Amino acid sequence: MSKAVVLALLSAGLFCAVSKAQAVSAELQCQLQVPAAVHGTSVWYQMGYPFNLTANNLGLLPGSTLYQMAEQAFGLWQQGVSETTVMAQVSQRCASFSAAELNREYSFFEEEGNTPTHLTACGDMTTTVVQSFALLDGQPLTLSNFKAVIIGEEQKPAVTRLIVQAFNLKQQGQLETSILEQTFTYCQQQSAEFKQQLAAEFYAE
Known part of the structure; x- marks a missing residue:
């Protein structure tokens, strides 16, 4: 199994773990969701996947905060900007969401392979x-x-x-x-x- 595939599987697991977390502060949610959006999309983008399939592979619910940030990150990867820039811009986007919005469900993945x-x-x-x-x-x-x-x-x-x-x-x-x-x-x-x-x-x- 290639490193890219391993990373992709790990990113999918991260999305599931983040999604099932109990309600926490907006700051903590951003600490979890921003890297998940940035690194999760990076893996699939580098493998040549379009965004719609990337979002599905990551188990994202359309319209959710994580979906919106992943879509933004993916667009930035397409523009060829640096990871630092992607992280900064997605972090700004995350800061615009309320804690209530960030704590809503954003993944259709179920734990233990029950999706x-x-x-x-x-x-x-x-x-x-x-x-x-x-x-x-x-x-x-x-x-x-x-x-x-x-x-x-x-x-x-x-x-x-x-x-x-x-x-x-x-x-x-x-x-x-x-x-x-x-x-x-x-x-x-x-x-x-x-x-x-x-x-x-x-x-x-």
Whole structure:
């Protein structure tokens, strides 16, 4: 396992730990949330992930304080500014929130691996699908070949829809980060039933 992946897993654990903390002062919440936002987004940004998938990988609830600070940090990383600048600007943003706002729930991660799988299936499956382009290993980029390296001969309707979505974007000449972003967005826009089916198909093994 690469150092980047280890750091990513650690950052996800940090977000979970921060989120489940009891109500504390705004100052202490900022001491916890600012580094989590800055370092958590840095890991995924360096691996080429878009923000929407980064936020999902970190278990962030949209609209929460940590989500807002992570979005700001991610935008600053994209601008190429230094970590010191990112930390300073996100710290200023954190100081604008009240203690009540900072103490609200901001993660959908559950402890001890109890996070509902339909909340993580879109992110995990999107990542798997896009990374699978590299597994073609010189084979022609056709839909049948692409499906084969991911699911073989298995019939997985929900997974197949994401495969087709990513394949079409690849055929359009989209870059990997864009394919990740658009495929994940497509998945998130689907019904709850679709996500449950996707989770059942993806995590079946």
